[in-house]
Amino acid sequence: MLPVLQNVSFTLEEGEILALVGESGSGKSLTALSITKLLPVKQFEYTTGKIIFSGTNILEVSDEKLRAIRGKEIAYIFQDPFTSLNPLKKIKDQIIESYKIHISENEKEAVDKAKYLLNKVGLTELDDRLNSYPGQMSGGMLQRICIASALMCDPKLLIADEPTSALDVTIQSQLVDLLLKIKEEISMSILFISHDISLVASLANRIAVMYAGQIVEIGETDLLIEKPNHPYTQALLRSIPSGIKSHQRLAVIDGIVPSPVNYPVGCHFSTRCPQVMERCKLEKPLLYELTQNRRSACFLQEKKK
Ligand SMILES: Nc1ncnc2c1ncn2[C@@H]1O[C@H](COP(=O)(O)OP(=O)(O)OP(=O)(O)O)[C@@H](O)[C@H]1O
Ligand SMILES: [Mg+2]
Known part of the structure; x- marks a missing residue:
């Protein structure tokens, strides 16, 4: 090792x-x-240390508790929106997935929340967007969808791993402004990763x-x-x-x-x-x-x- x-x-x-x-x-x-603990267990091992989230050591919690934390309390936005979304599933099903798992199975409630957030991230014609597949959208739109998707369960911690580096510089700064605006409304912490x-x-x-x-x-x-x-x-x-x-x-x-x-x-x-x-x-x-x-x-x- x-x-x-x-x-x-x-x-x-x-x-x-x-x-x-x-x-x-x-x-x-x-x-x-x-x-x-998203690294493949066959390749990576934690030899020592702790990861304390809200008083709990993540390295010691059960798999069930970990699944409850991931996506709900700690959410991720990854670098490349094209690979973080499934090309074969409609946006709607992908964006409401975590809400249905962690908050409520009520589909209408989930879709309403999705629309609220999609509006916040600057998208319009929301019914059309929700019924589209990732391949029908631009990178900037998809990254907005990934941001909205990460916020569906009001995470306490958002981990954004180079969330804008696959995009044009102008869209990059728009999305950064947007994240800041949203952060003012939702009180969350952000780990923002960038080479820049x-x-x-x-x-x-x-x-x-x-x-x-x-x-x-x-x-x-x-x-x-x-x-x-x-x-x-x-x-x-x-x-x-x-x-x-x-x-x-x-x-x-x-x-x-x-x-x-x-x-x-x-x-x-x-x-x-x-x-x-x-x-x-x-x-x-x-x-x-x-x-x-x-x-x-x-x-x-x-x-x-
Ligand atoms: N699955 C893996 N097996 C072995 N080494 C790996 C694996 N994934 C990453 N590494 C190595 O670990 C180091 C850190 O990689 P990491 O992807 O965390 O870098 P990064 O800072 O995110 O880079 P980038 O800005 O390119 O995204 C690199 O040397 C990489 O080659
Ligand atoms: Mg990286």
């Missing part, structure tokens, strides 16, 4: 939006799926930065963006266009995220870090507490003390 995620630890408060960012392959989706730190900067209360299966930095959005502490967060921020003059080239982070088979012995970022020291290649830094709510996993902290 290879360790894929290590020392991934964070909290999410009621009503809070926490963003999980990092390059492709950093472990964001595995983290999202592991929260409700500039996208989450406008919506998250806090940001957790992931690299090669670990959280390397976590803190309040404004402070983290203004004064990134970890060399990886600094590199991520240098690679986005904001504030850079048009003739300047964006910085690239050389190399790629190592896969679990070749995670470095010491700090996972040591092979690409511009400030690497000998020690970083041998030892793993733990998350140092910089200030309240702010942690960073880098030995440079010790020098600053």
Whole structure:
């Protein structure tokens, strides 16, 4: 067995939006799926740790209780609306499914709730939409349907795993605005996953930065963006266009995220870090507490003390 995620630890408060960012392959989706044990049991094992949701350790609950939590209390929106919906089933049957399982079998009630939410996410001609199949709709419409579908049981926690990255930039920002608006009405927490730190900067209360299966930095959005502490967060921020003059080239982070088979012995970022020291290649830094709510996993902290 290879360790894929290590020392991934964070909290999410009621009503809070926490963003999980990092390059492709950093472990964001595995983290999202592991929260409700959605990873295939034959391939993945939890070796240690706890996942506490509303006081209950998800790793210890019965399968029945877990099914009651999934879809009802913790709902997901995934990256690609085309693969998250069944092409052979009408939208109506897919959107009301979780409501009928968890809340009430009354079909009219379920359809009314679906229409209410579809209207909220900006869709019109709802009877036609409900009677359509996924193949008859655009990606933007389908993603709106996935958002509505995730909200059918008023979840306490919404896990949105790159919910807009398969869409055009204009539709992306519309959907982000929409999620924020809905969140004001329904008091839920959101774990918003994205590789795009500039996208989450406008919506998250806090940001957790992931690299090669670990959280390397976590803190309040404004402070983290203004004064990134970890060399990886600094590199991520240098690679986005904001504030850079048009003739300047964006910085690239050389190399790629190592896969679990070749995670470095010491700090996972040591092979690409511009400030690497000998020690970083041998030892793993733990998350140092910089200030309240702010942690960073880098030995440079010790020098600053
Ligand atoms: N089923 C699997 N078996 C083995 N390794 C896997 C499996 N799924 C993912 N991995 C590996 O785990 C690491 C993290 O993958 P994950 O999909 O969580 O990344 P991610 O941050 O969500 O990336 P992306 O931005 O591309 O969605 C990657 O190195 C990936 O190759
Ligand atoms: Mg992913």
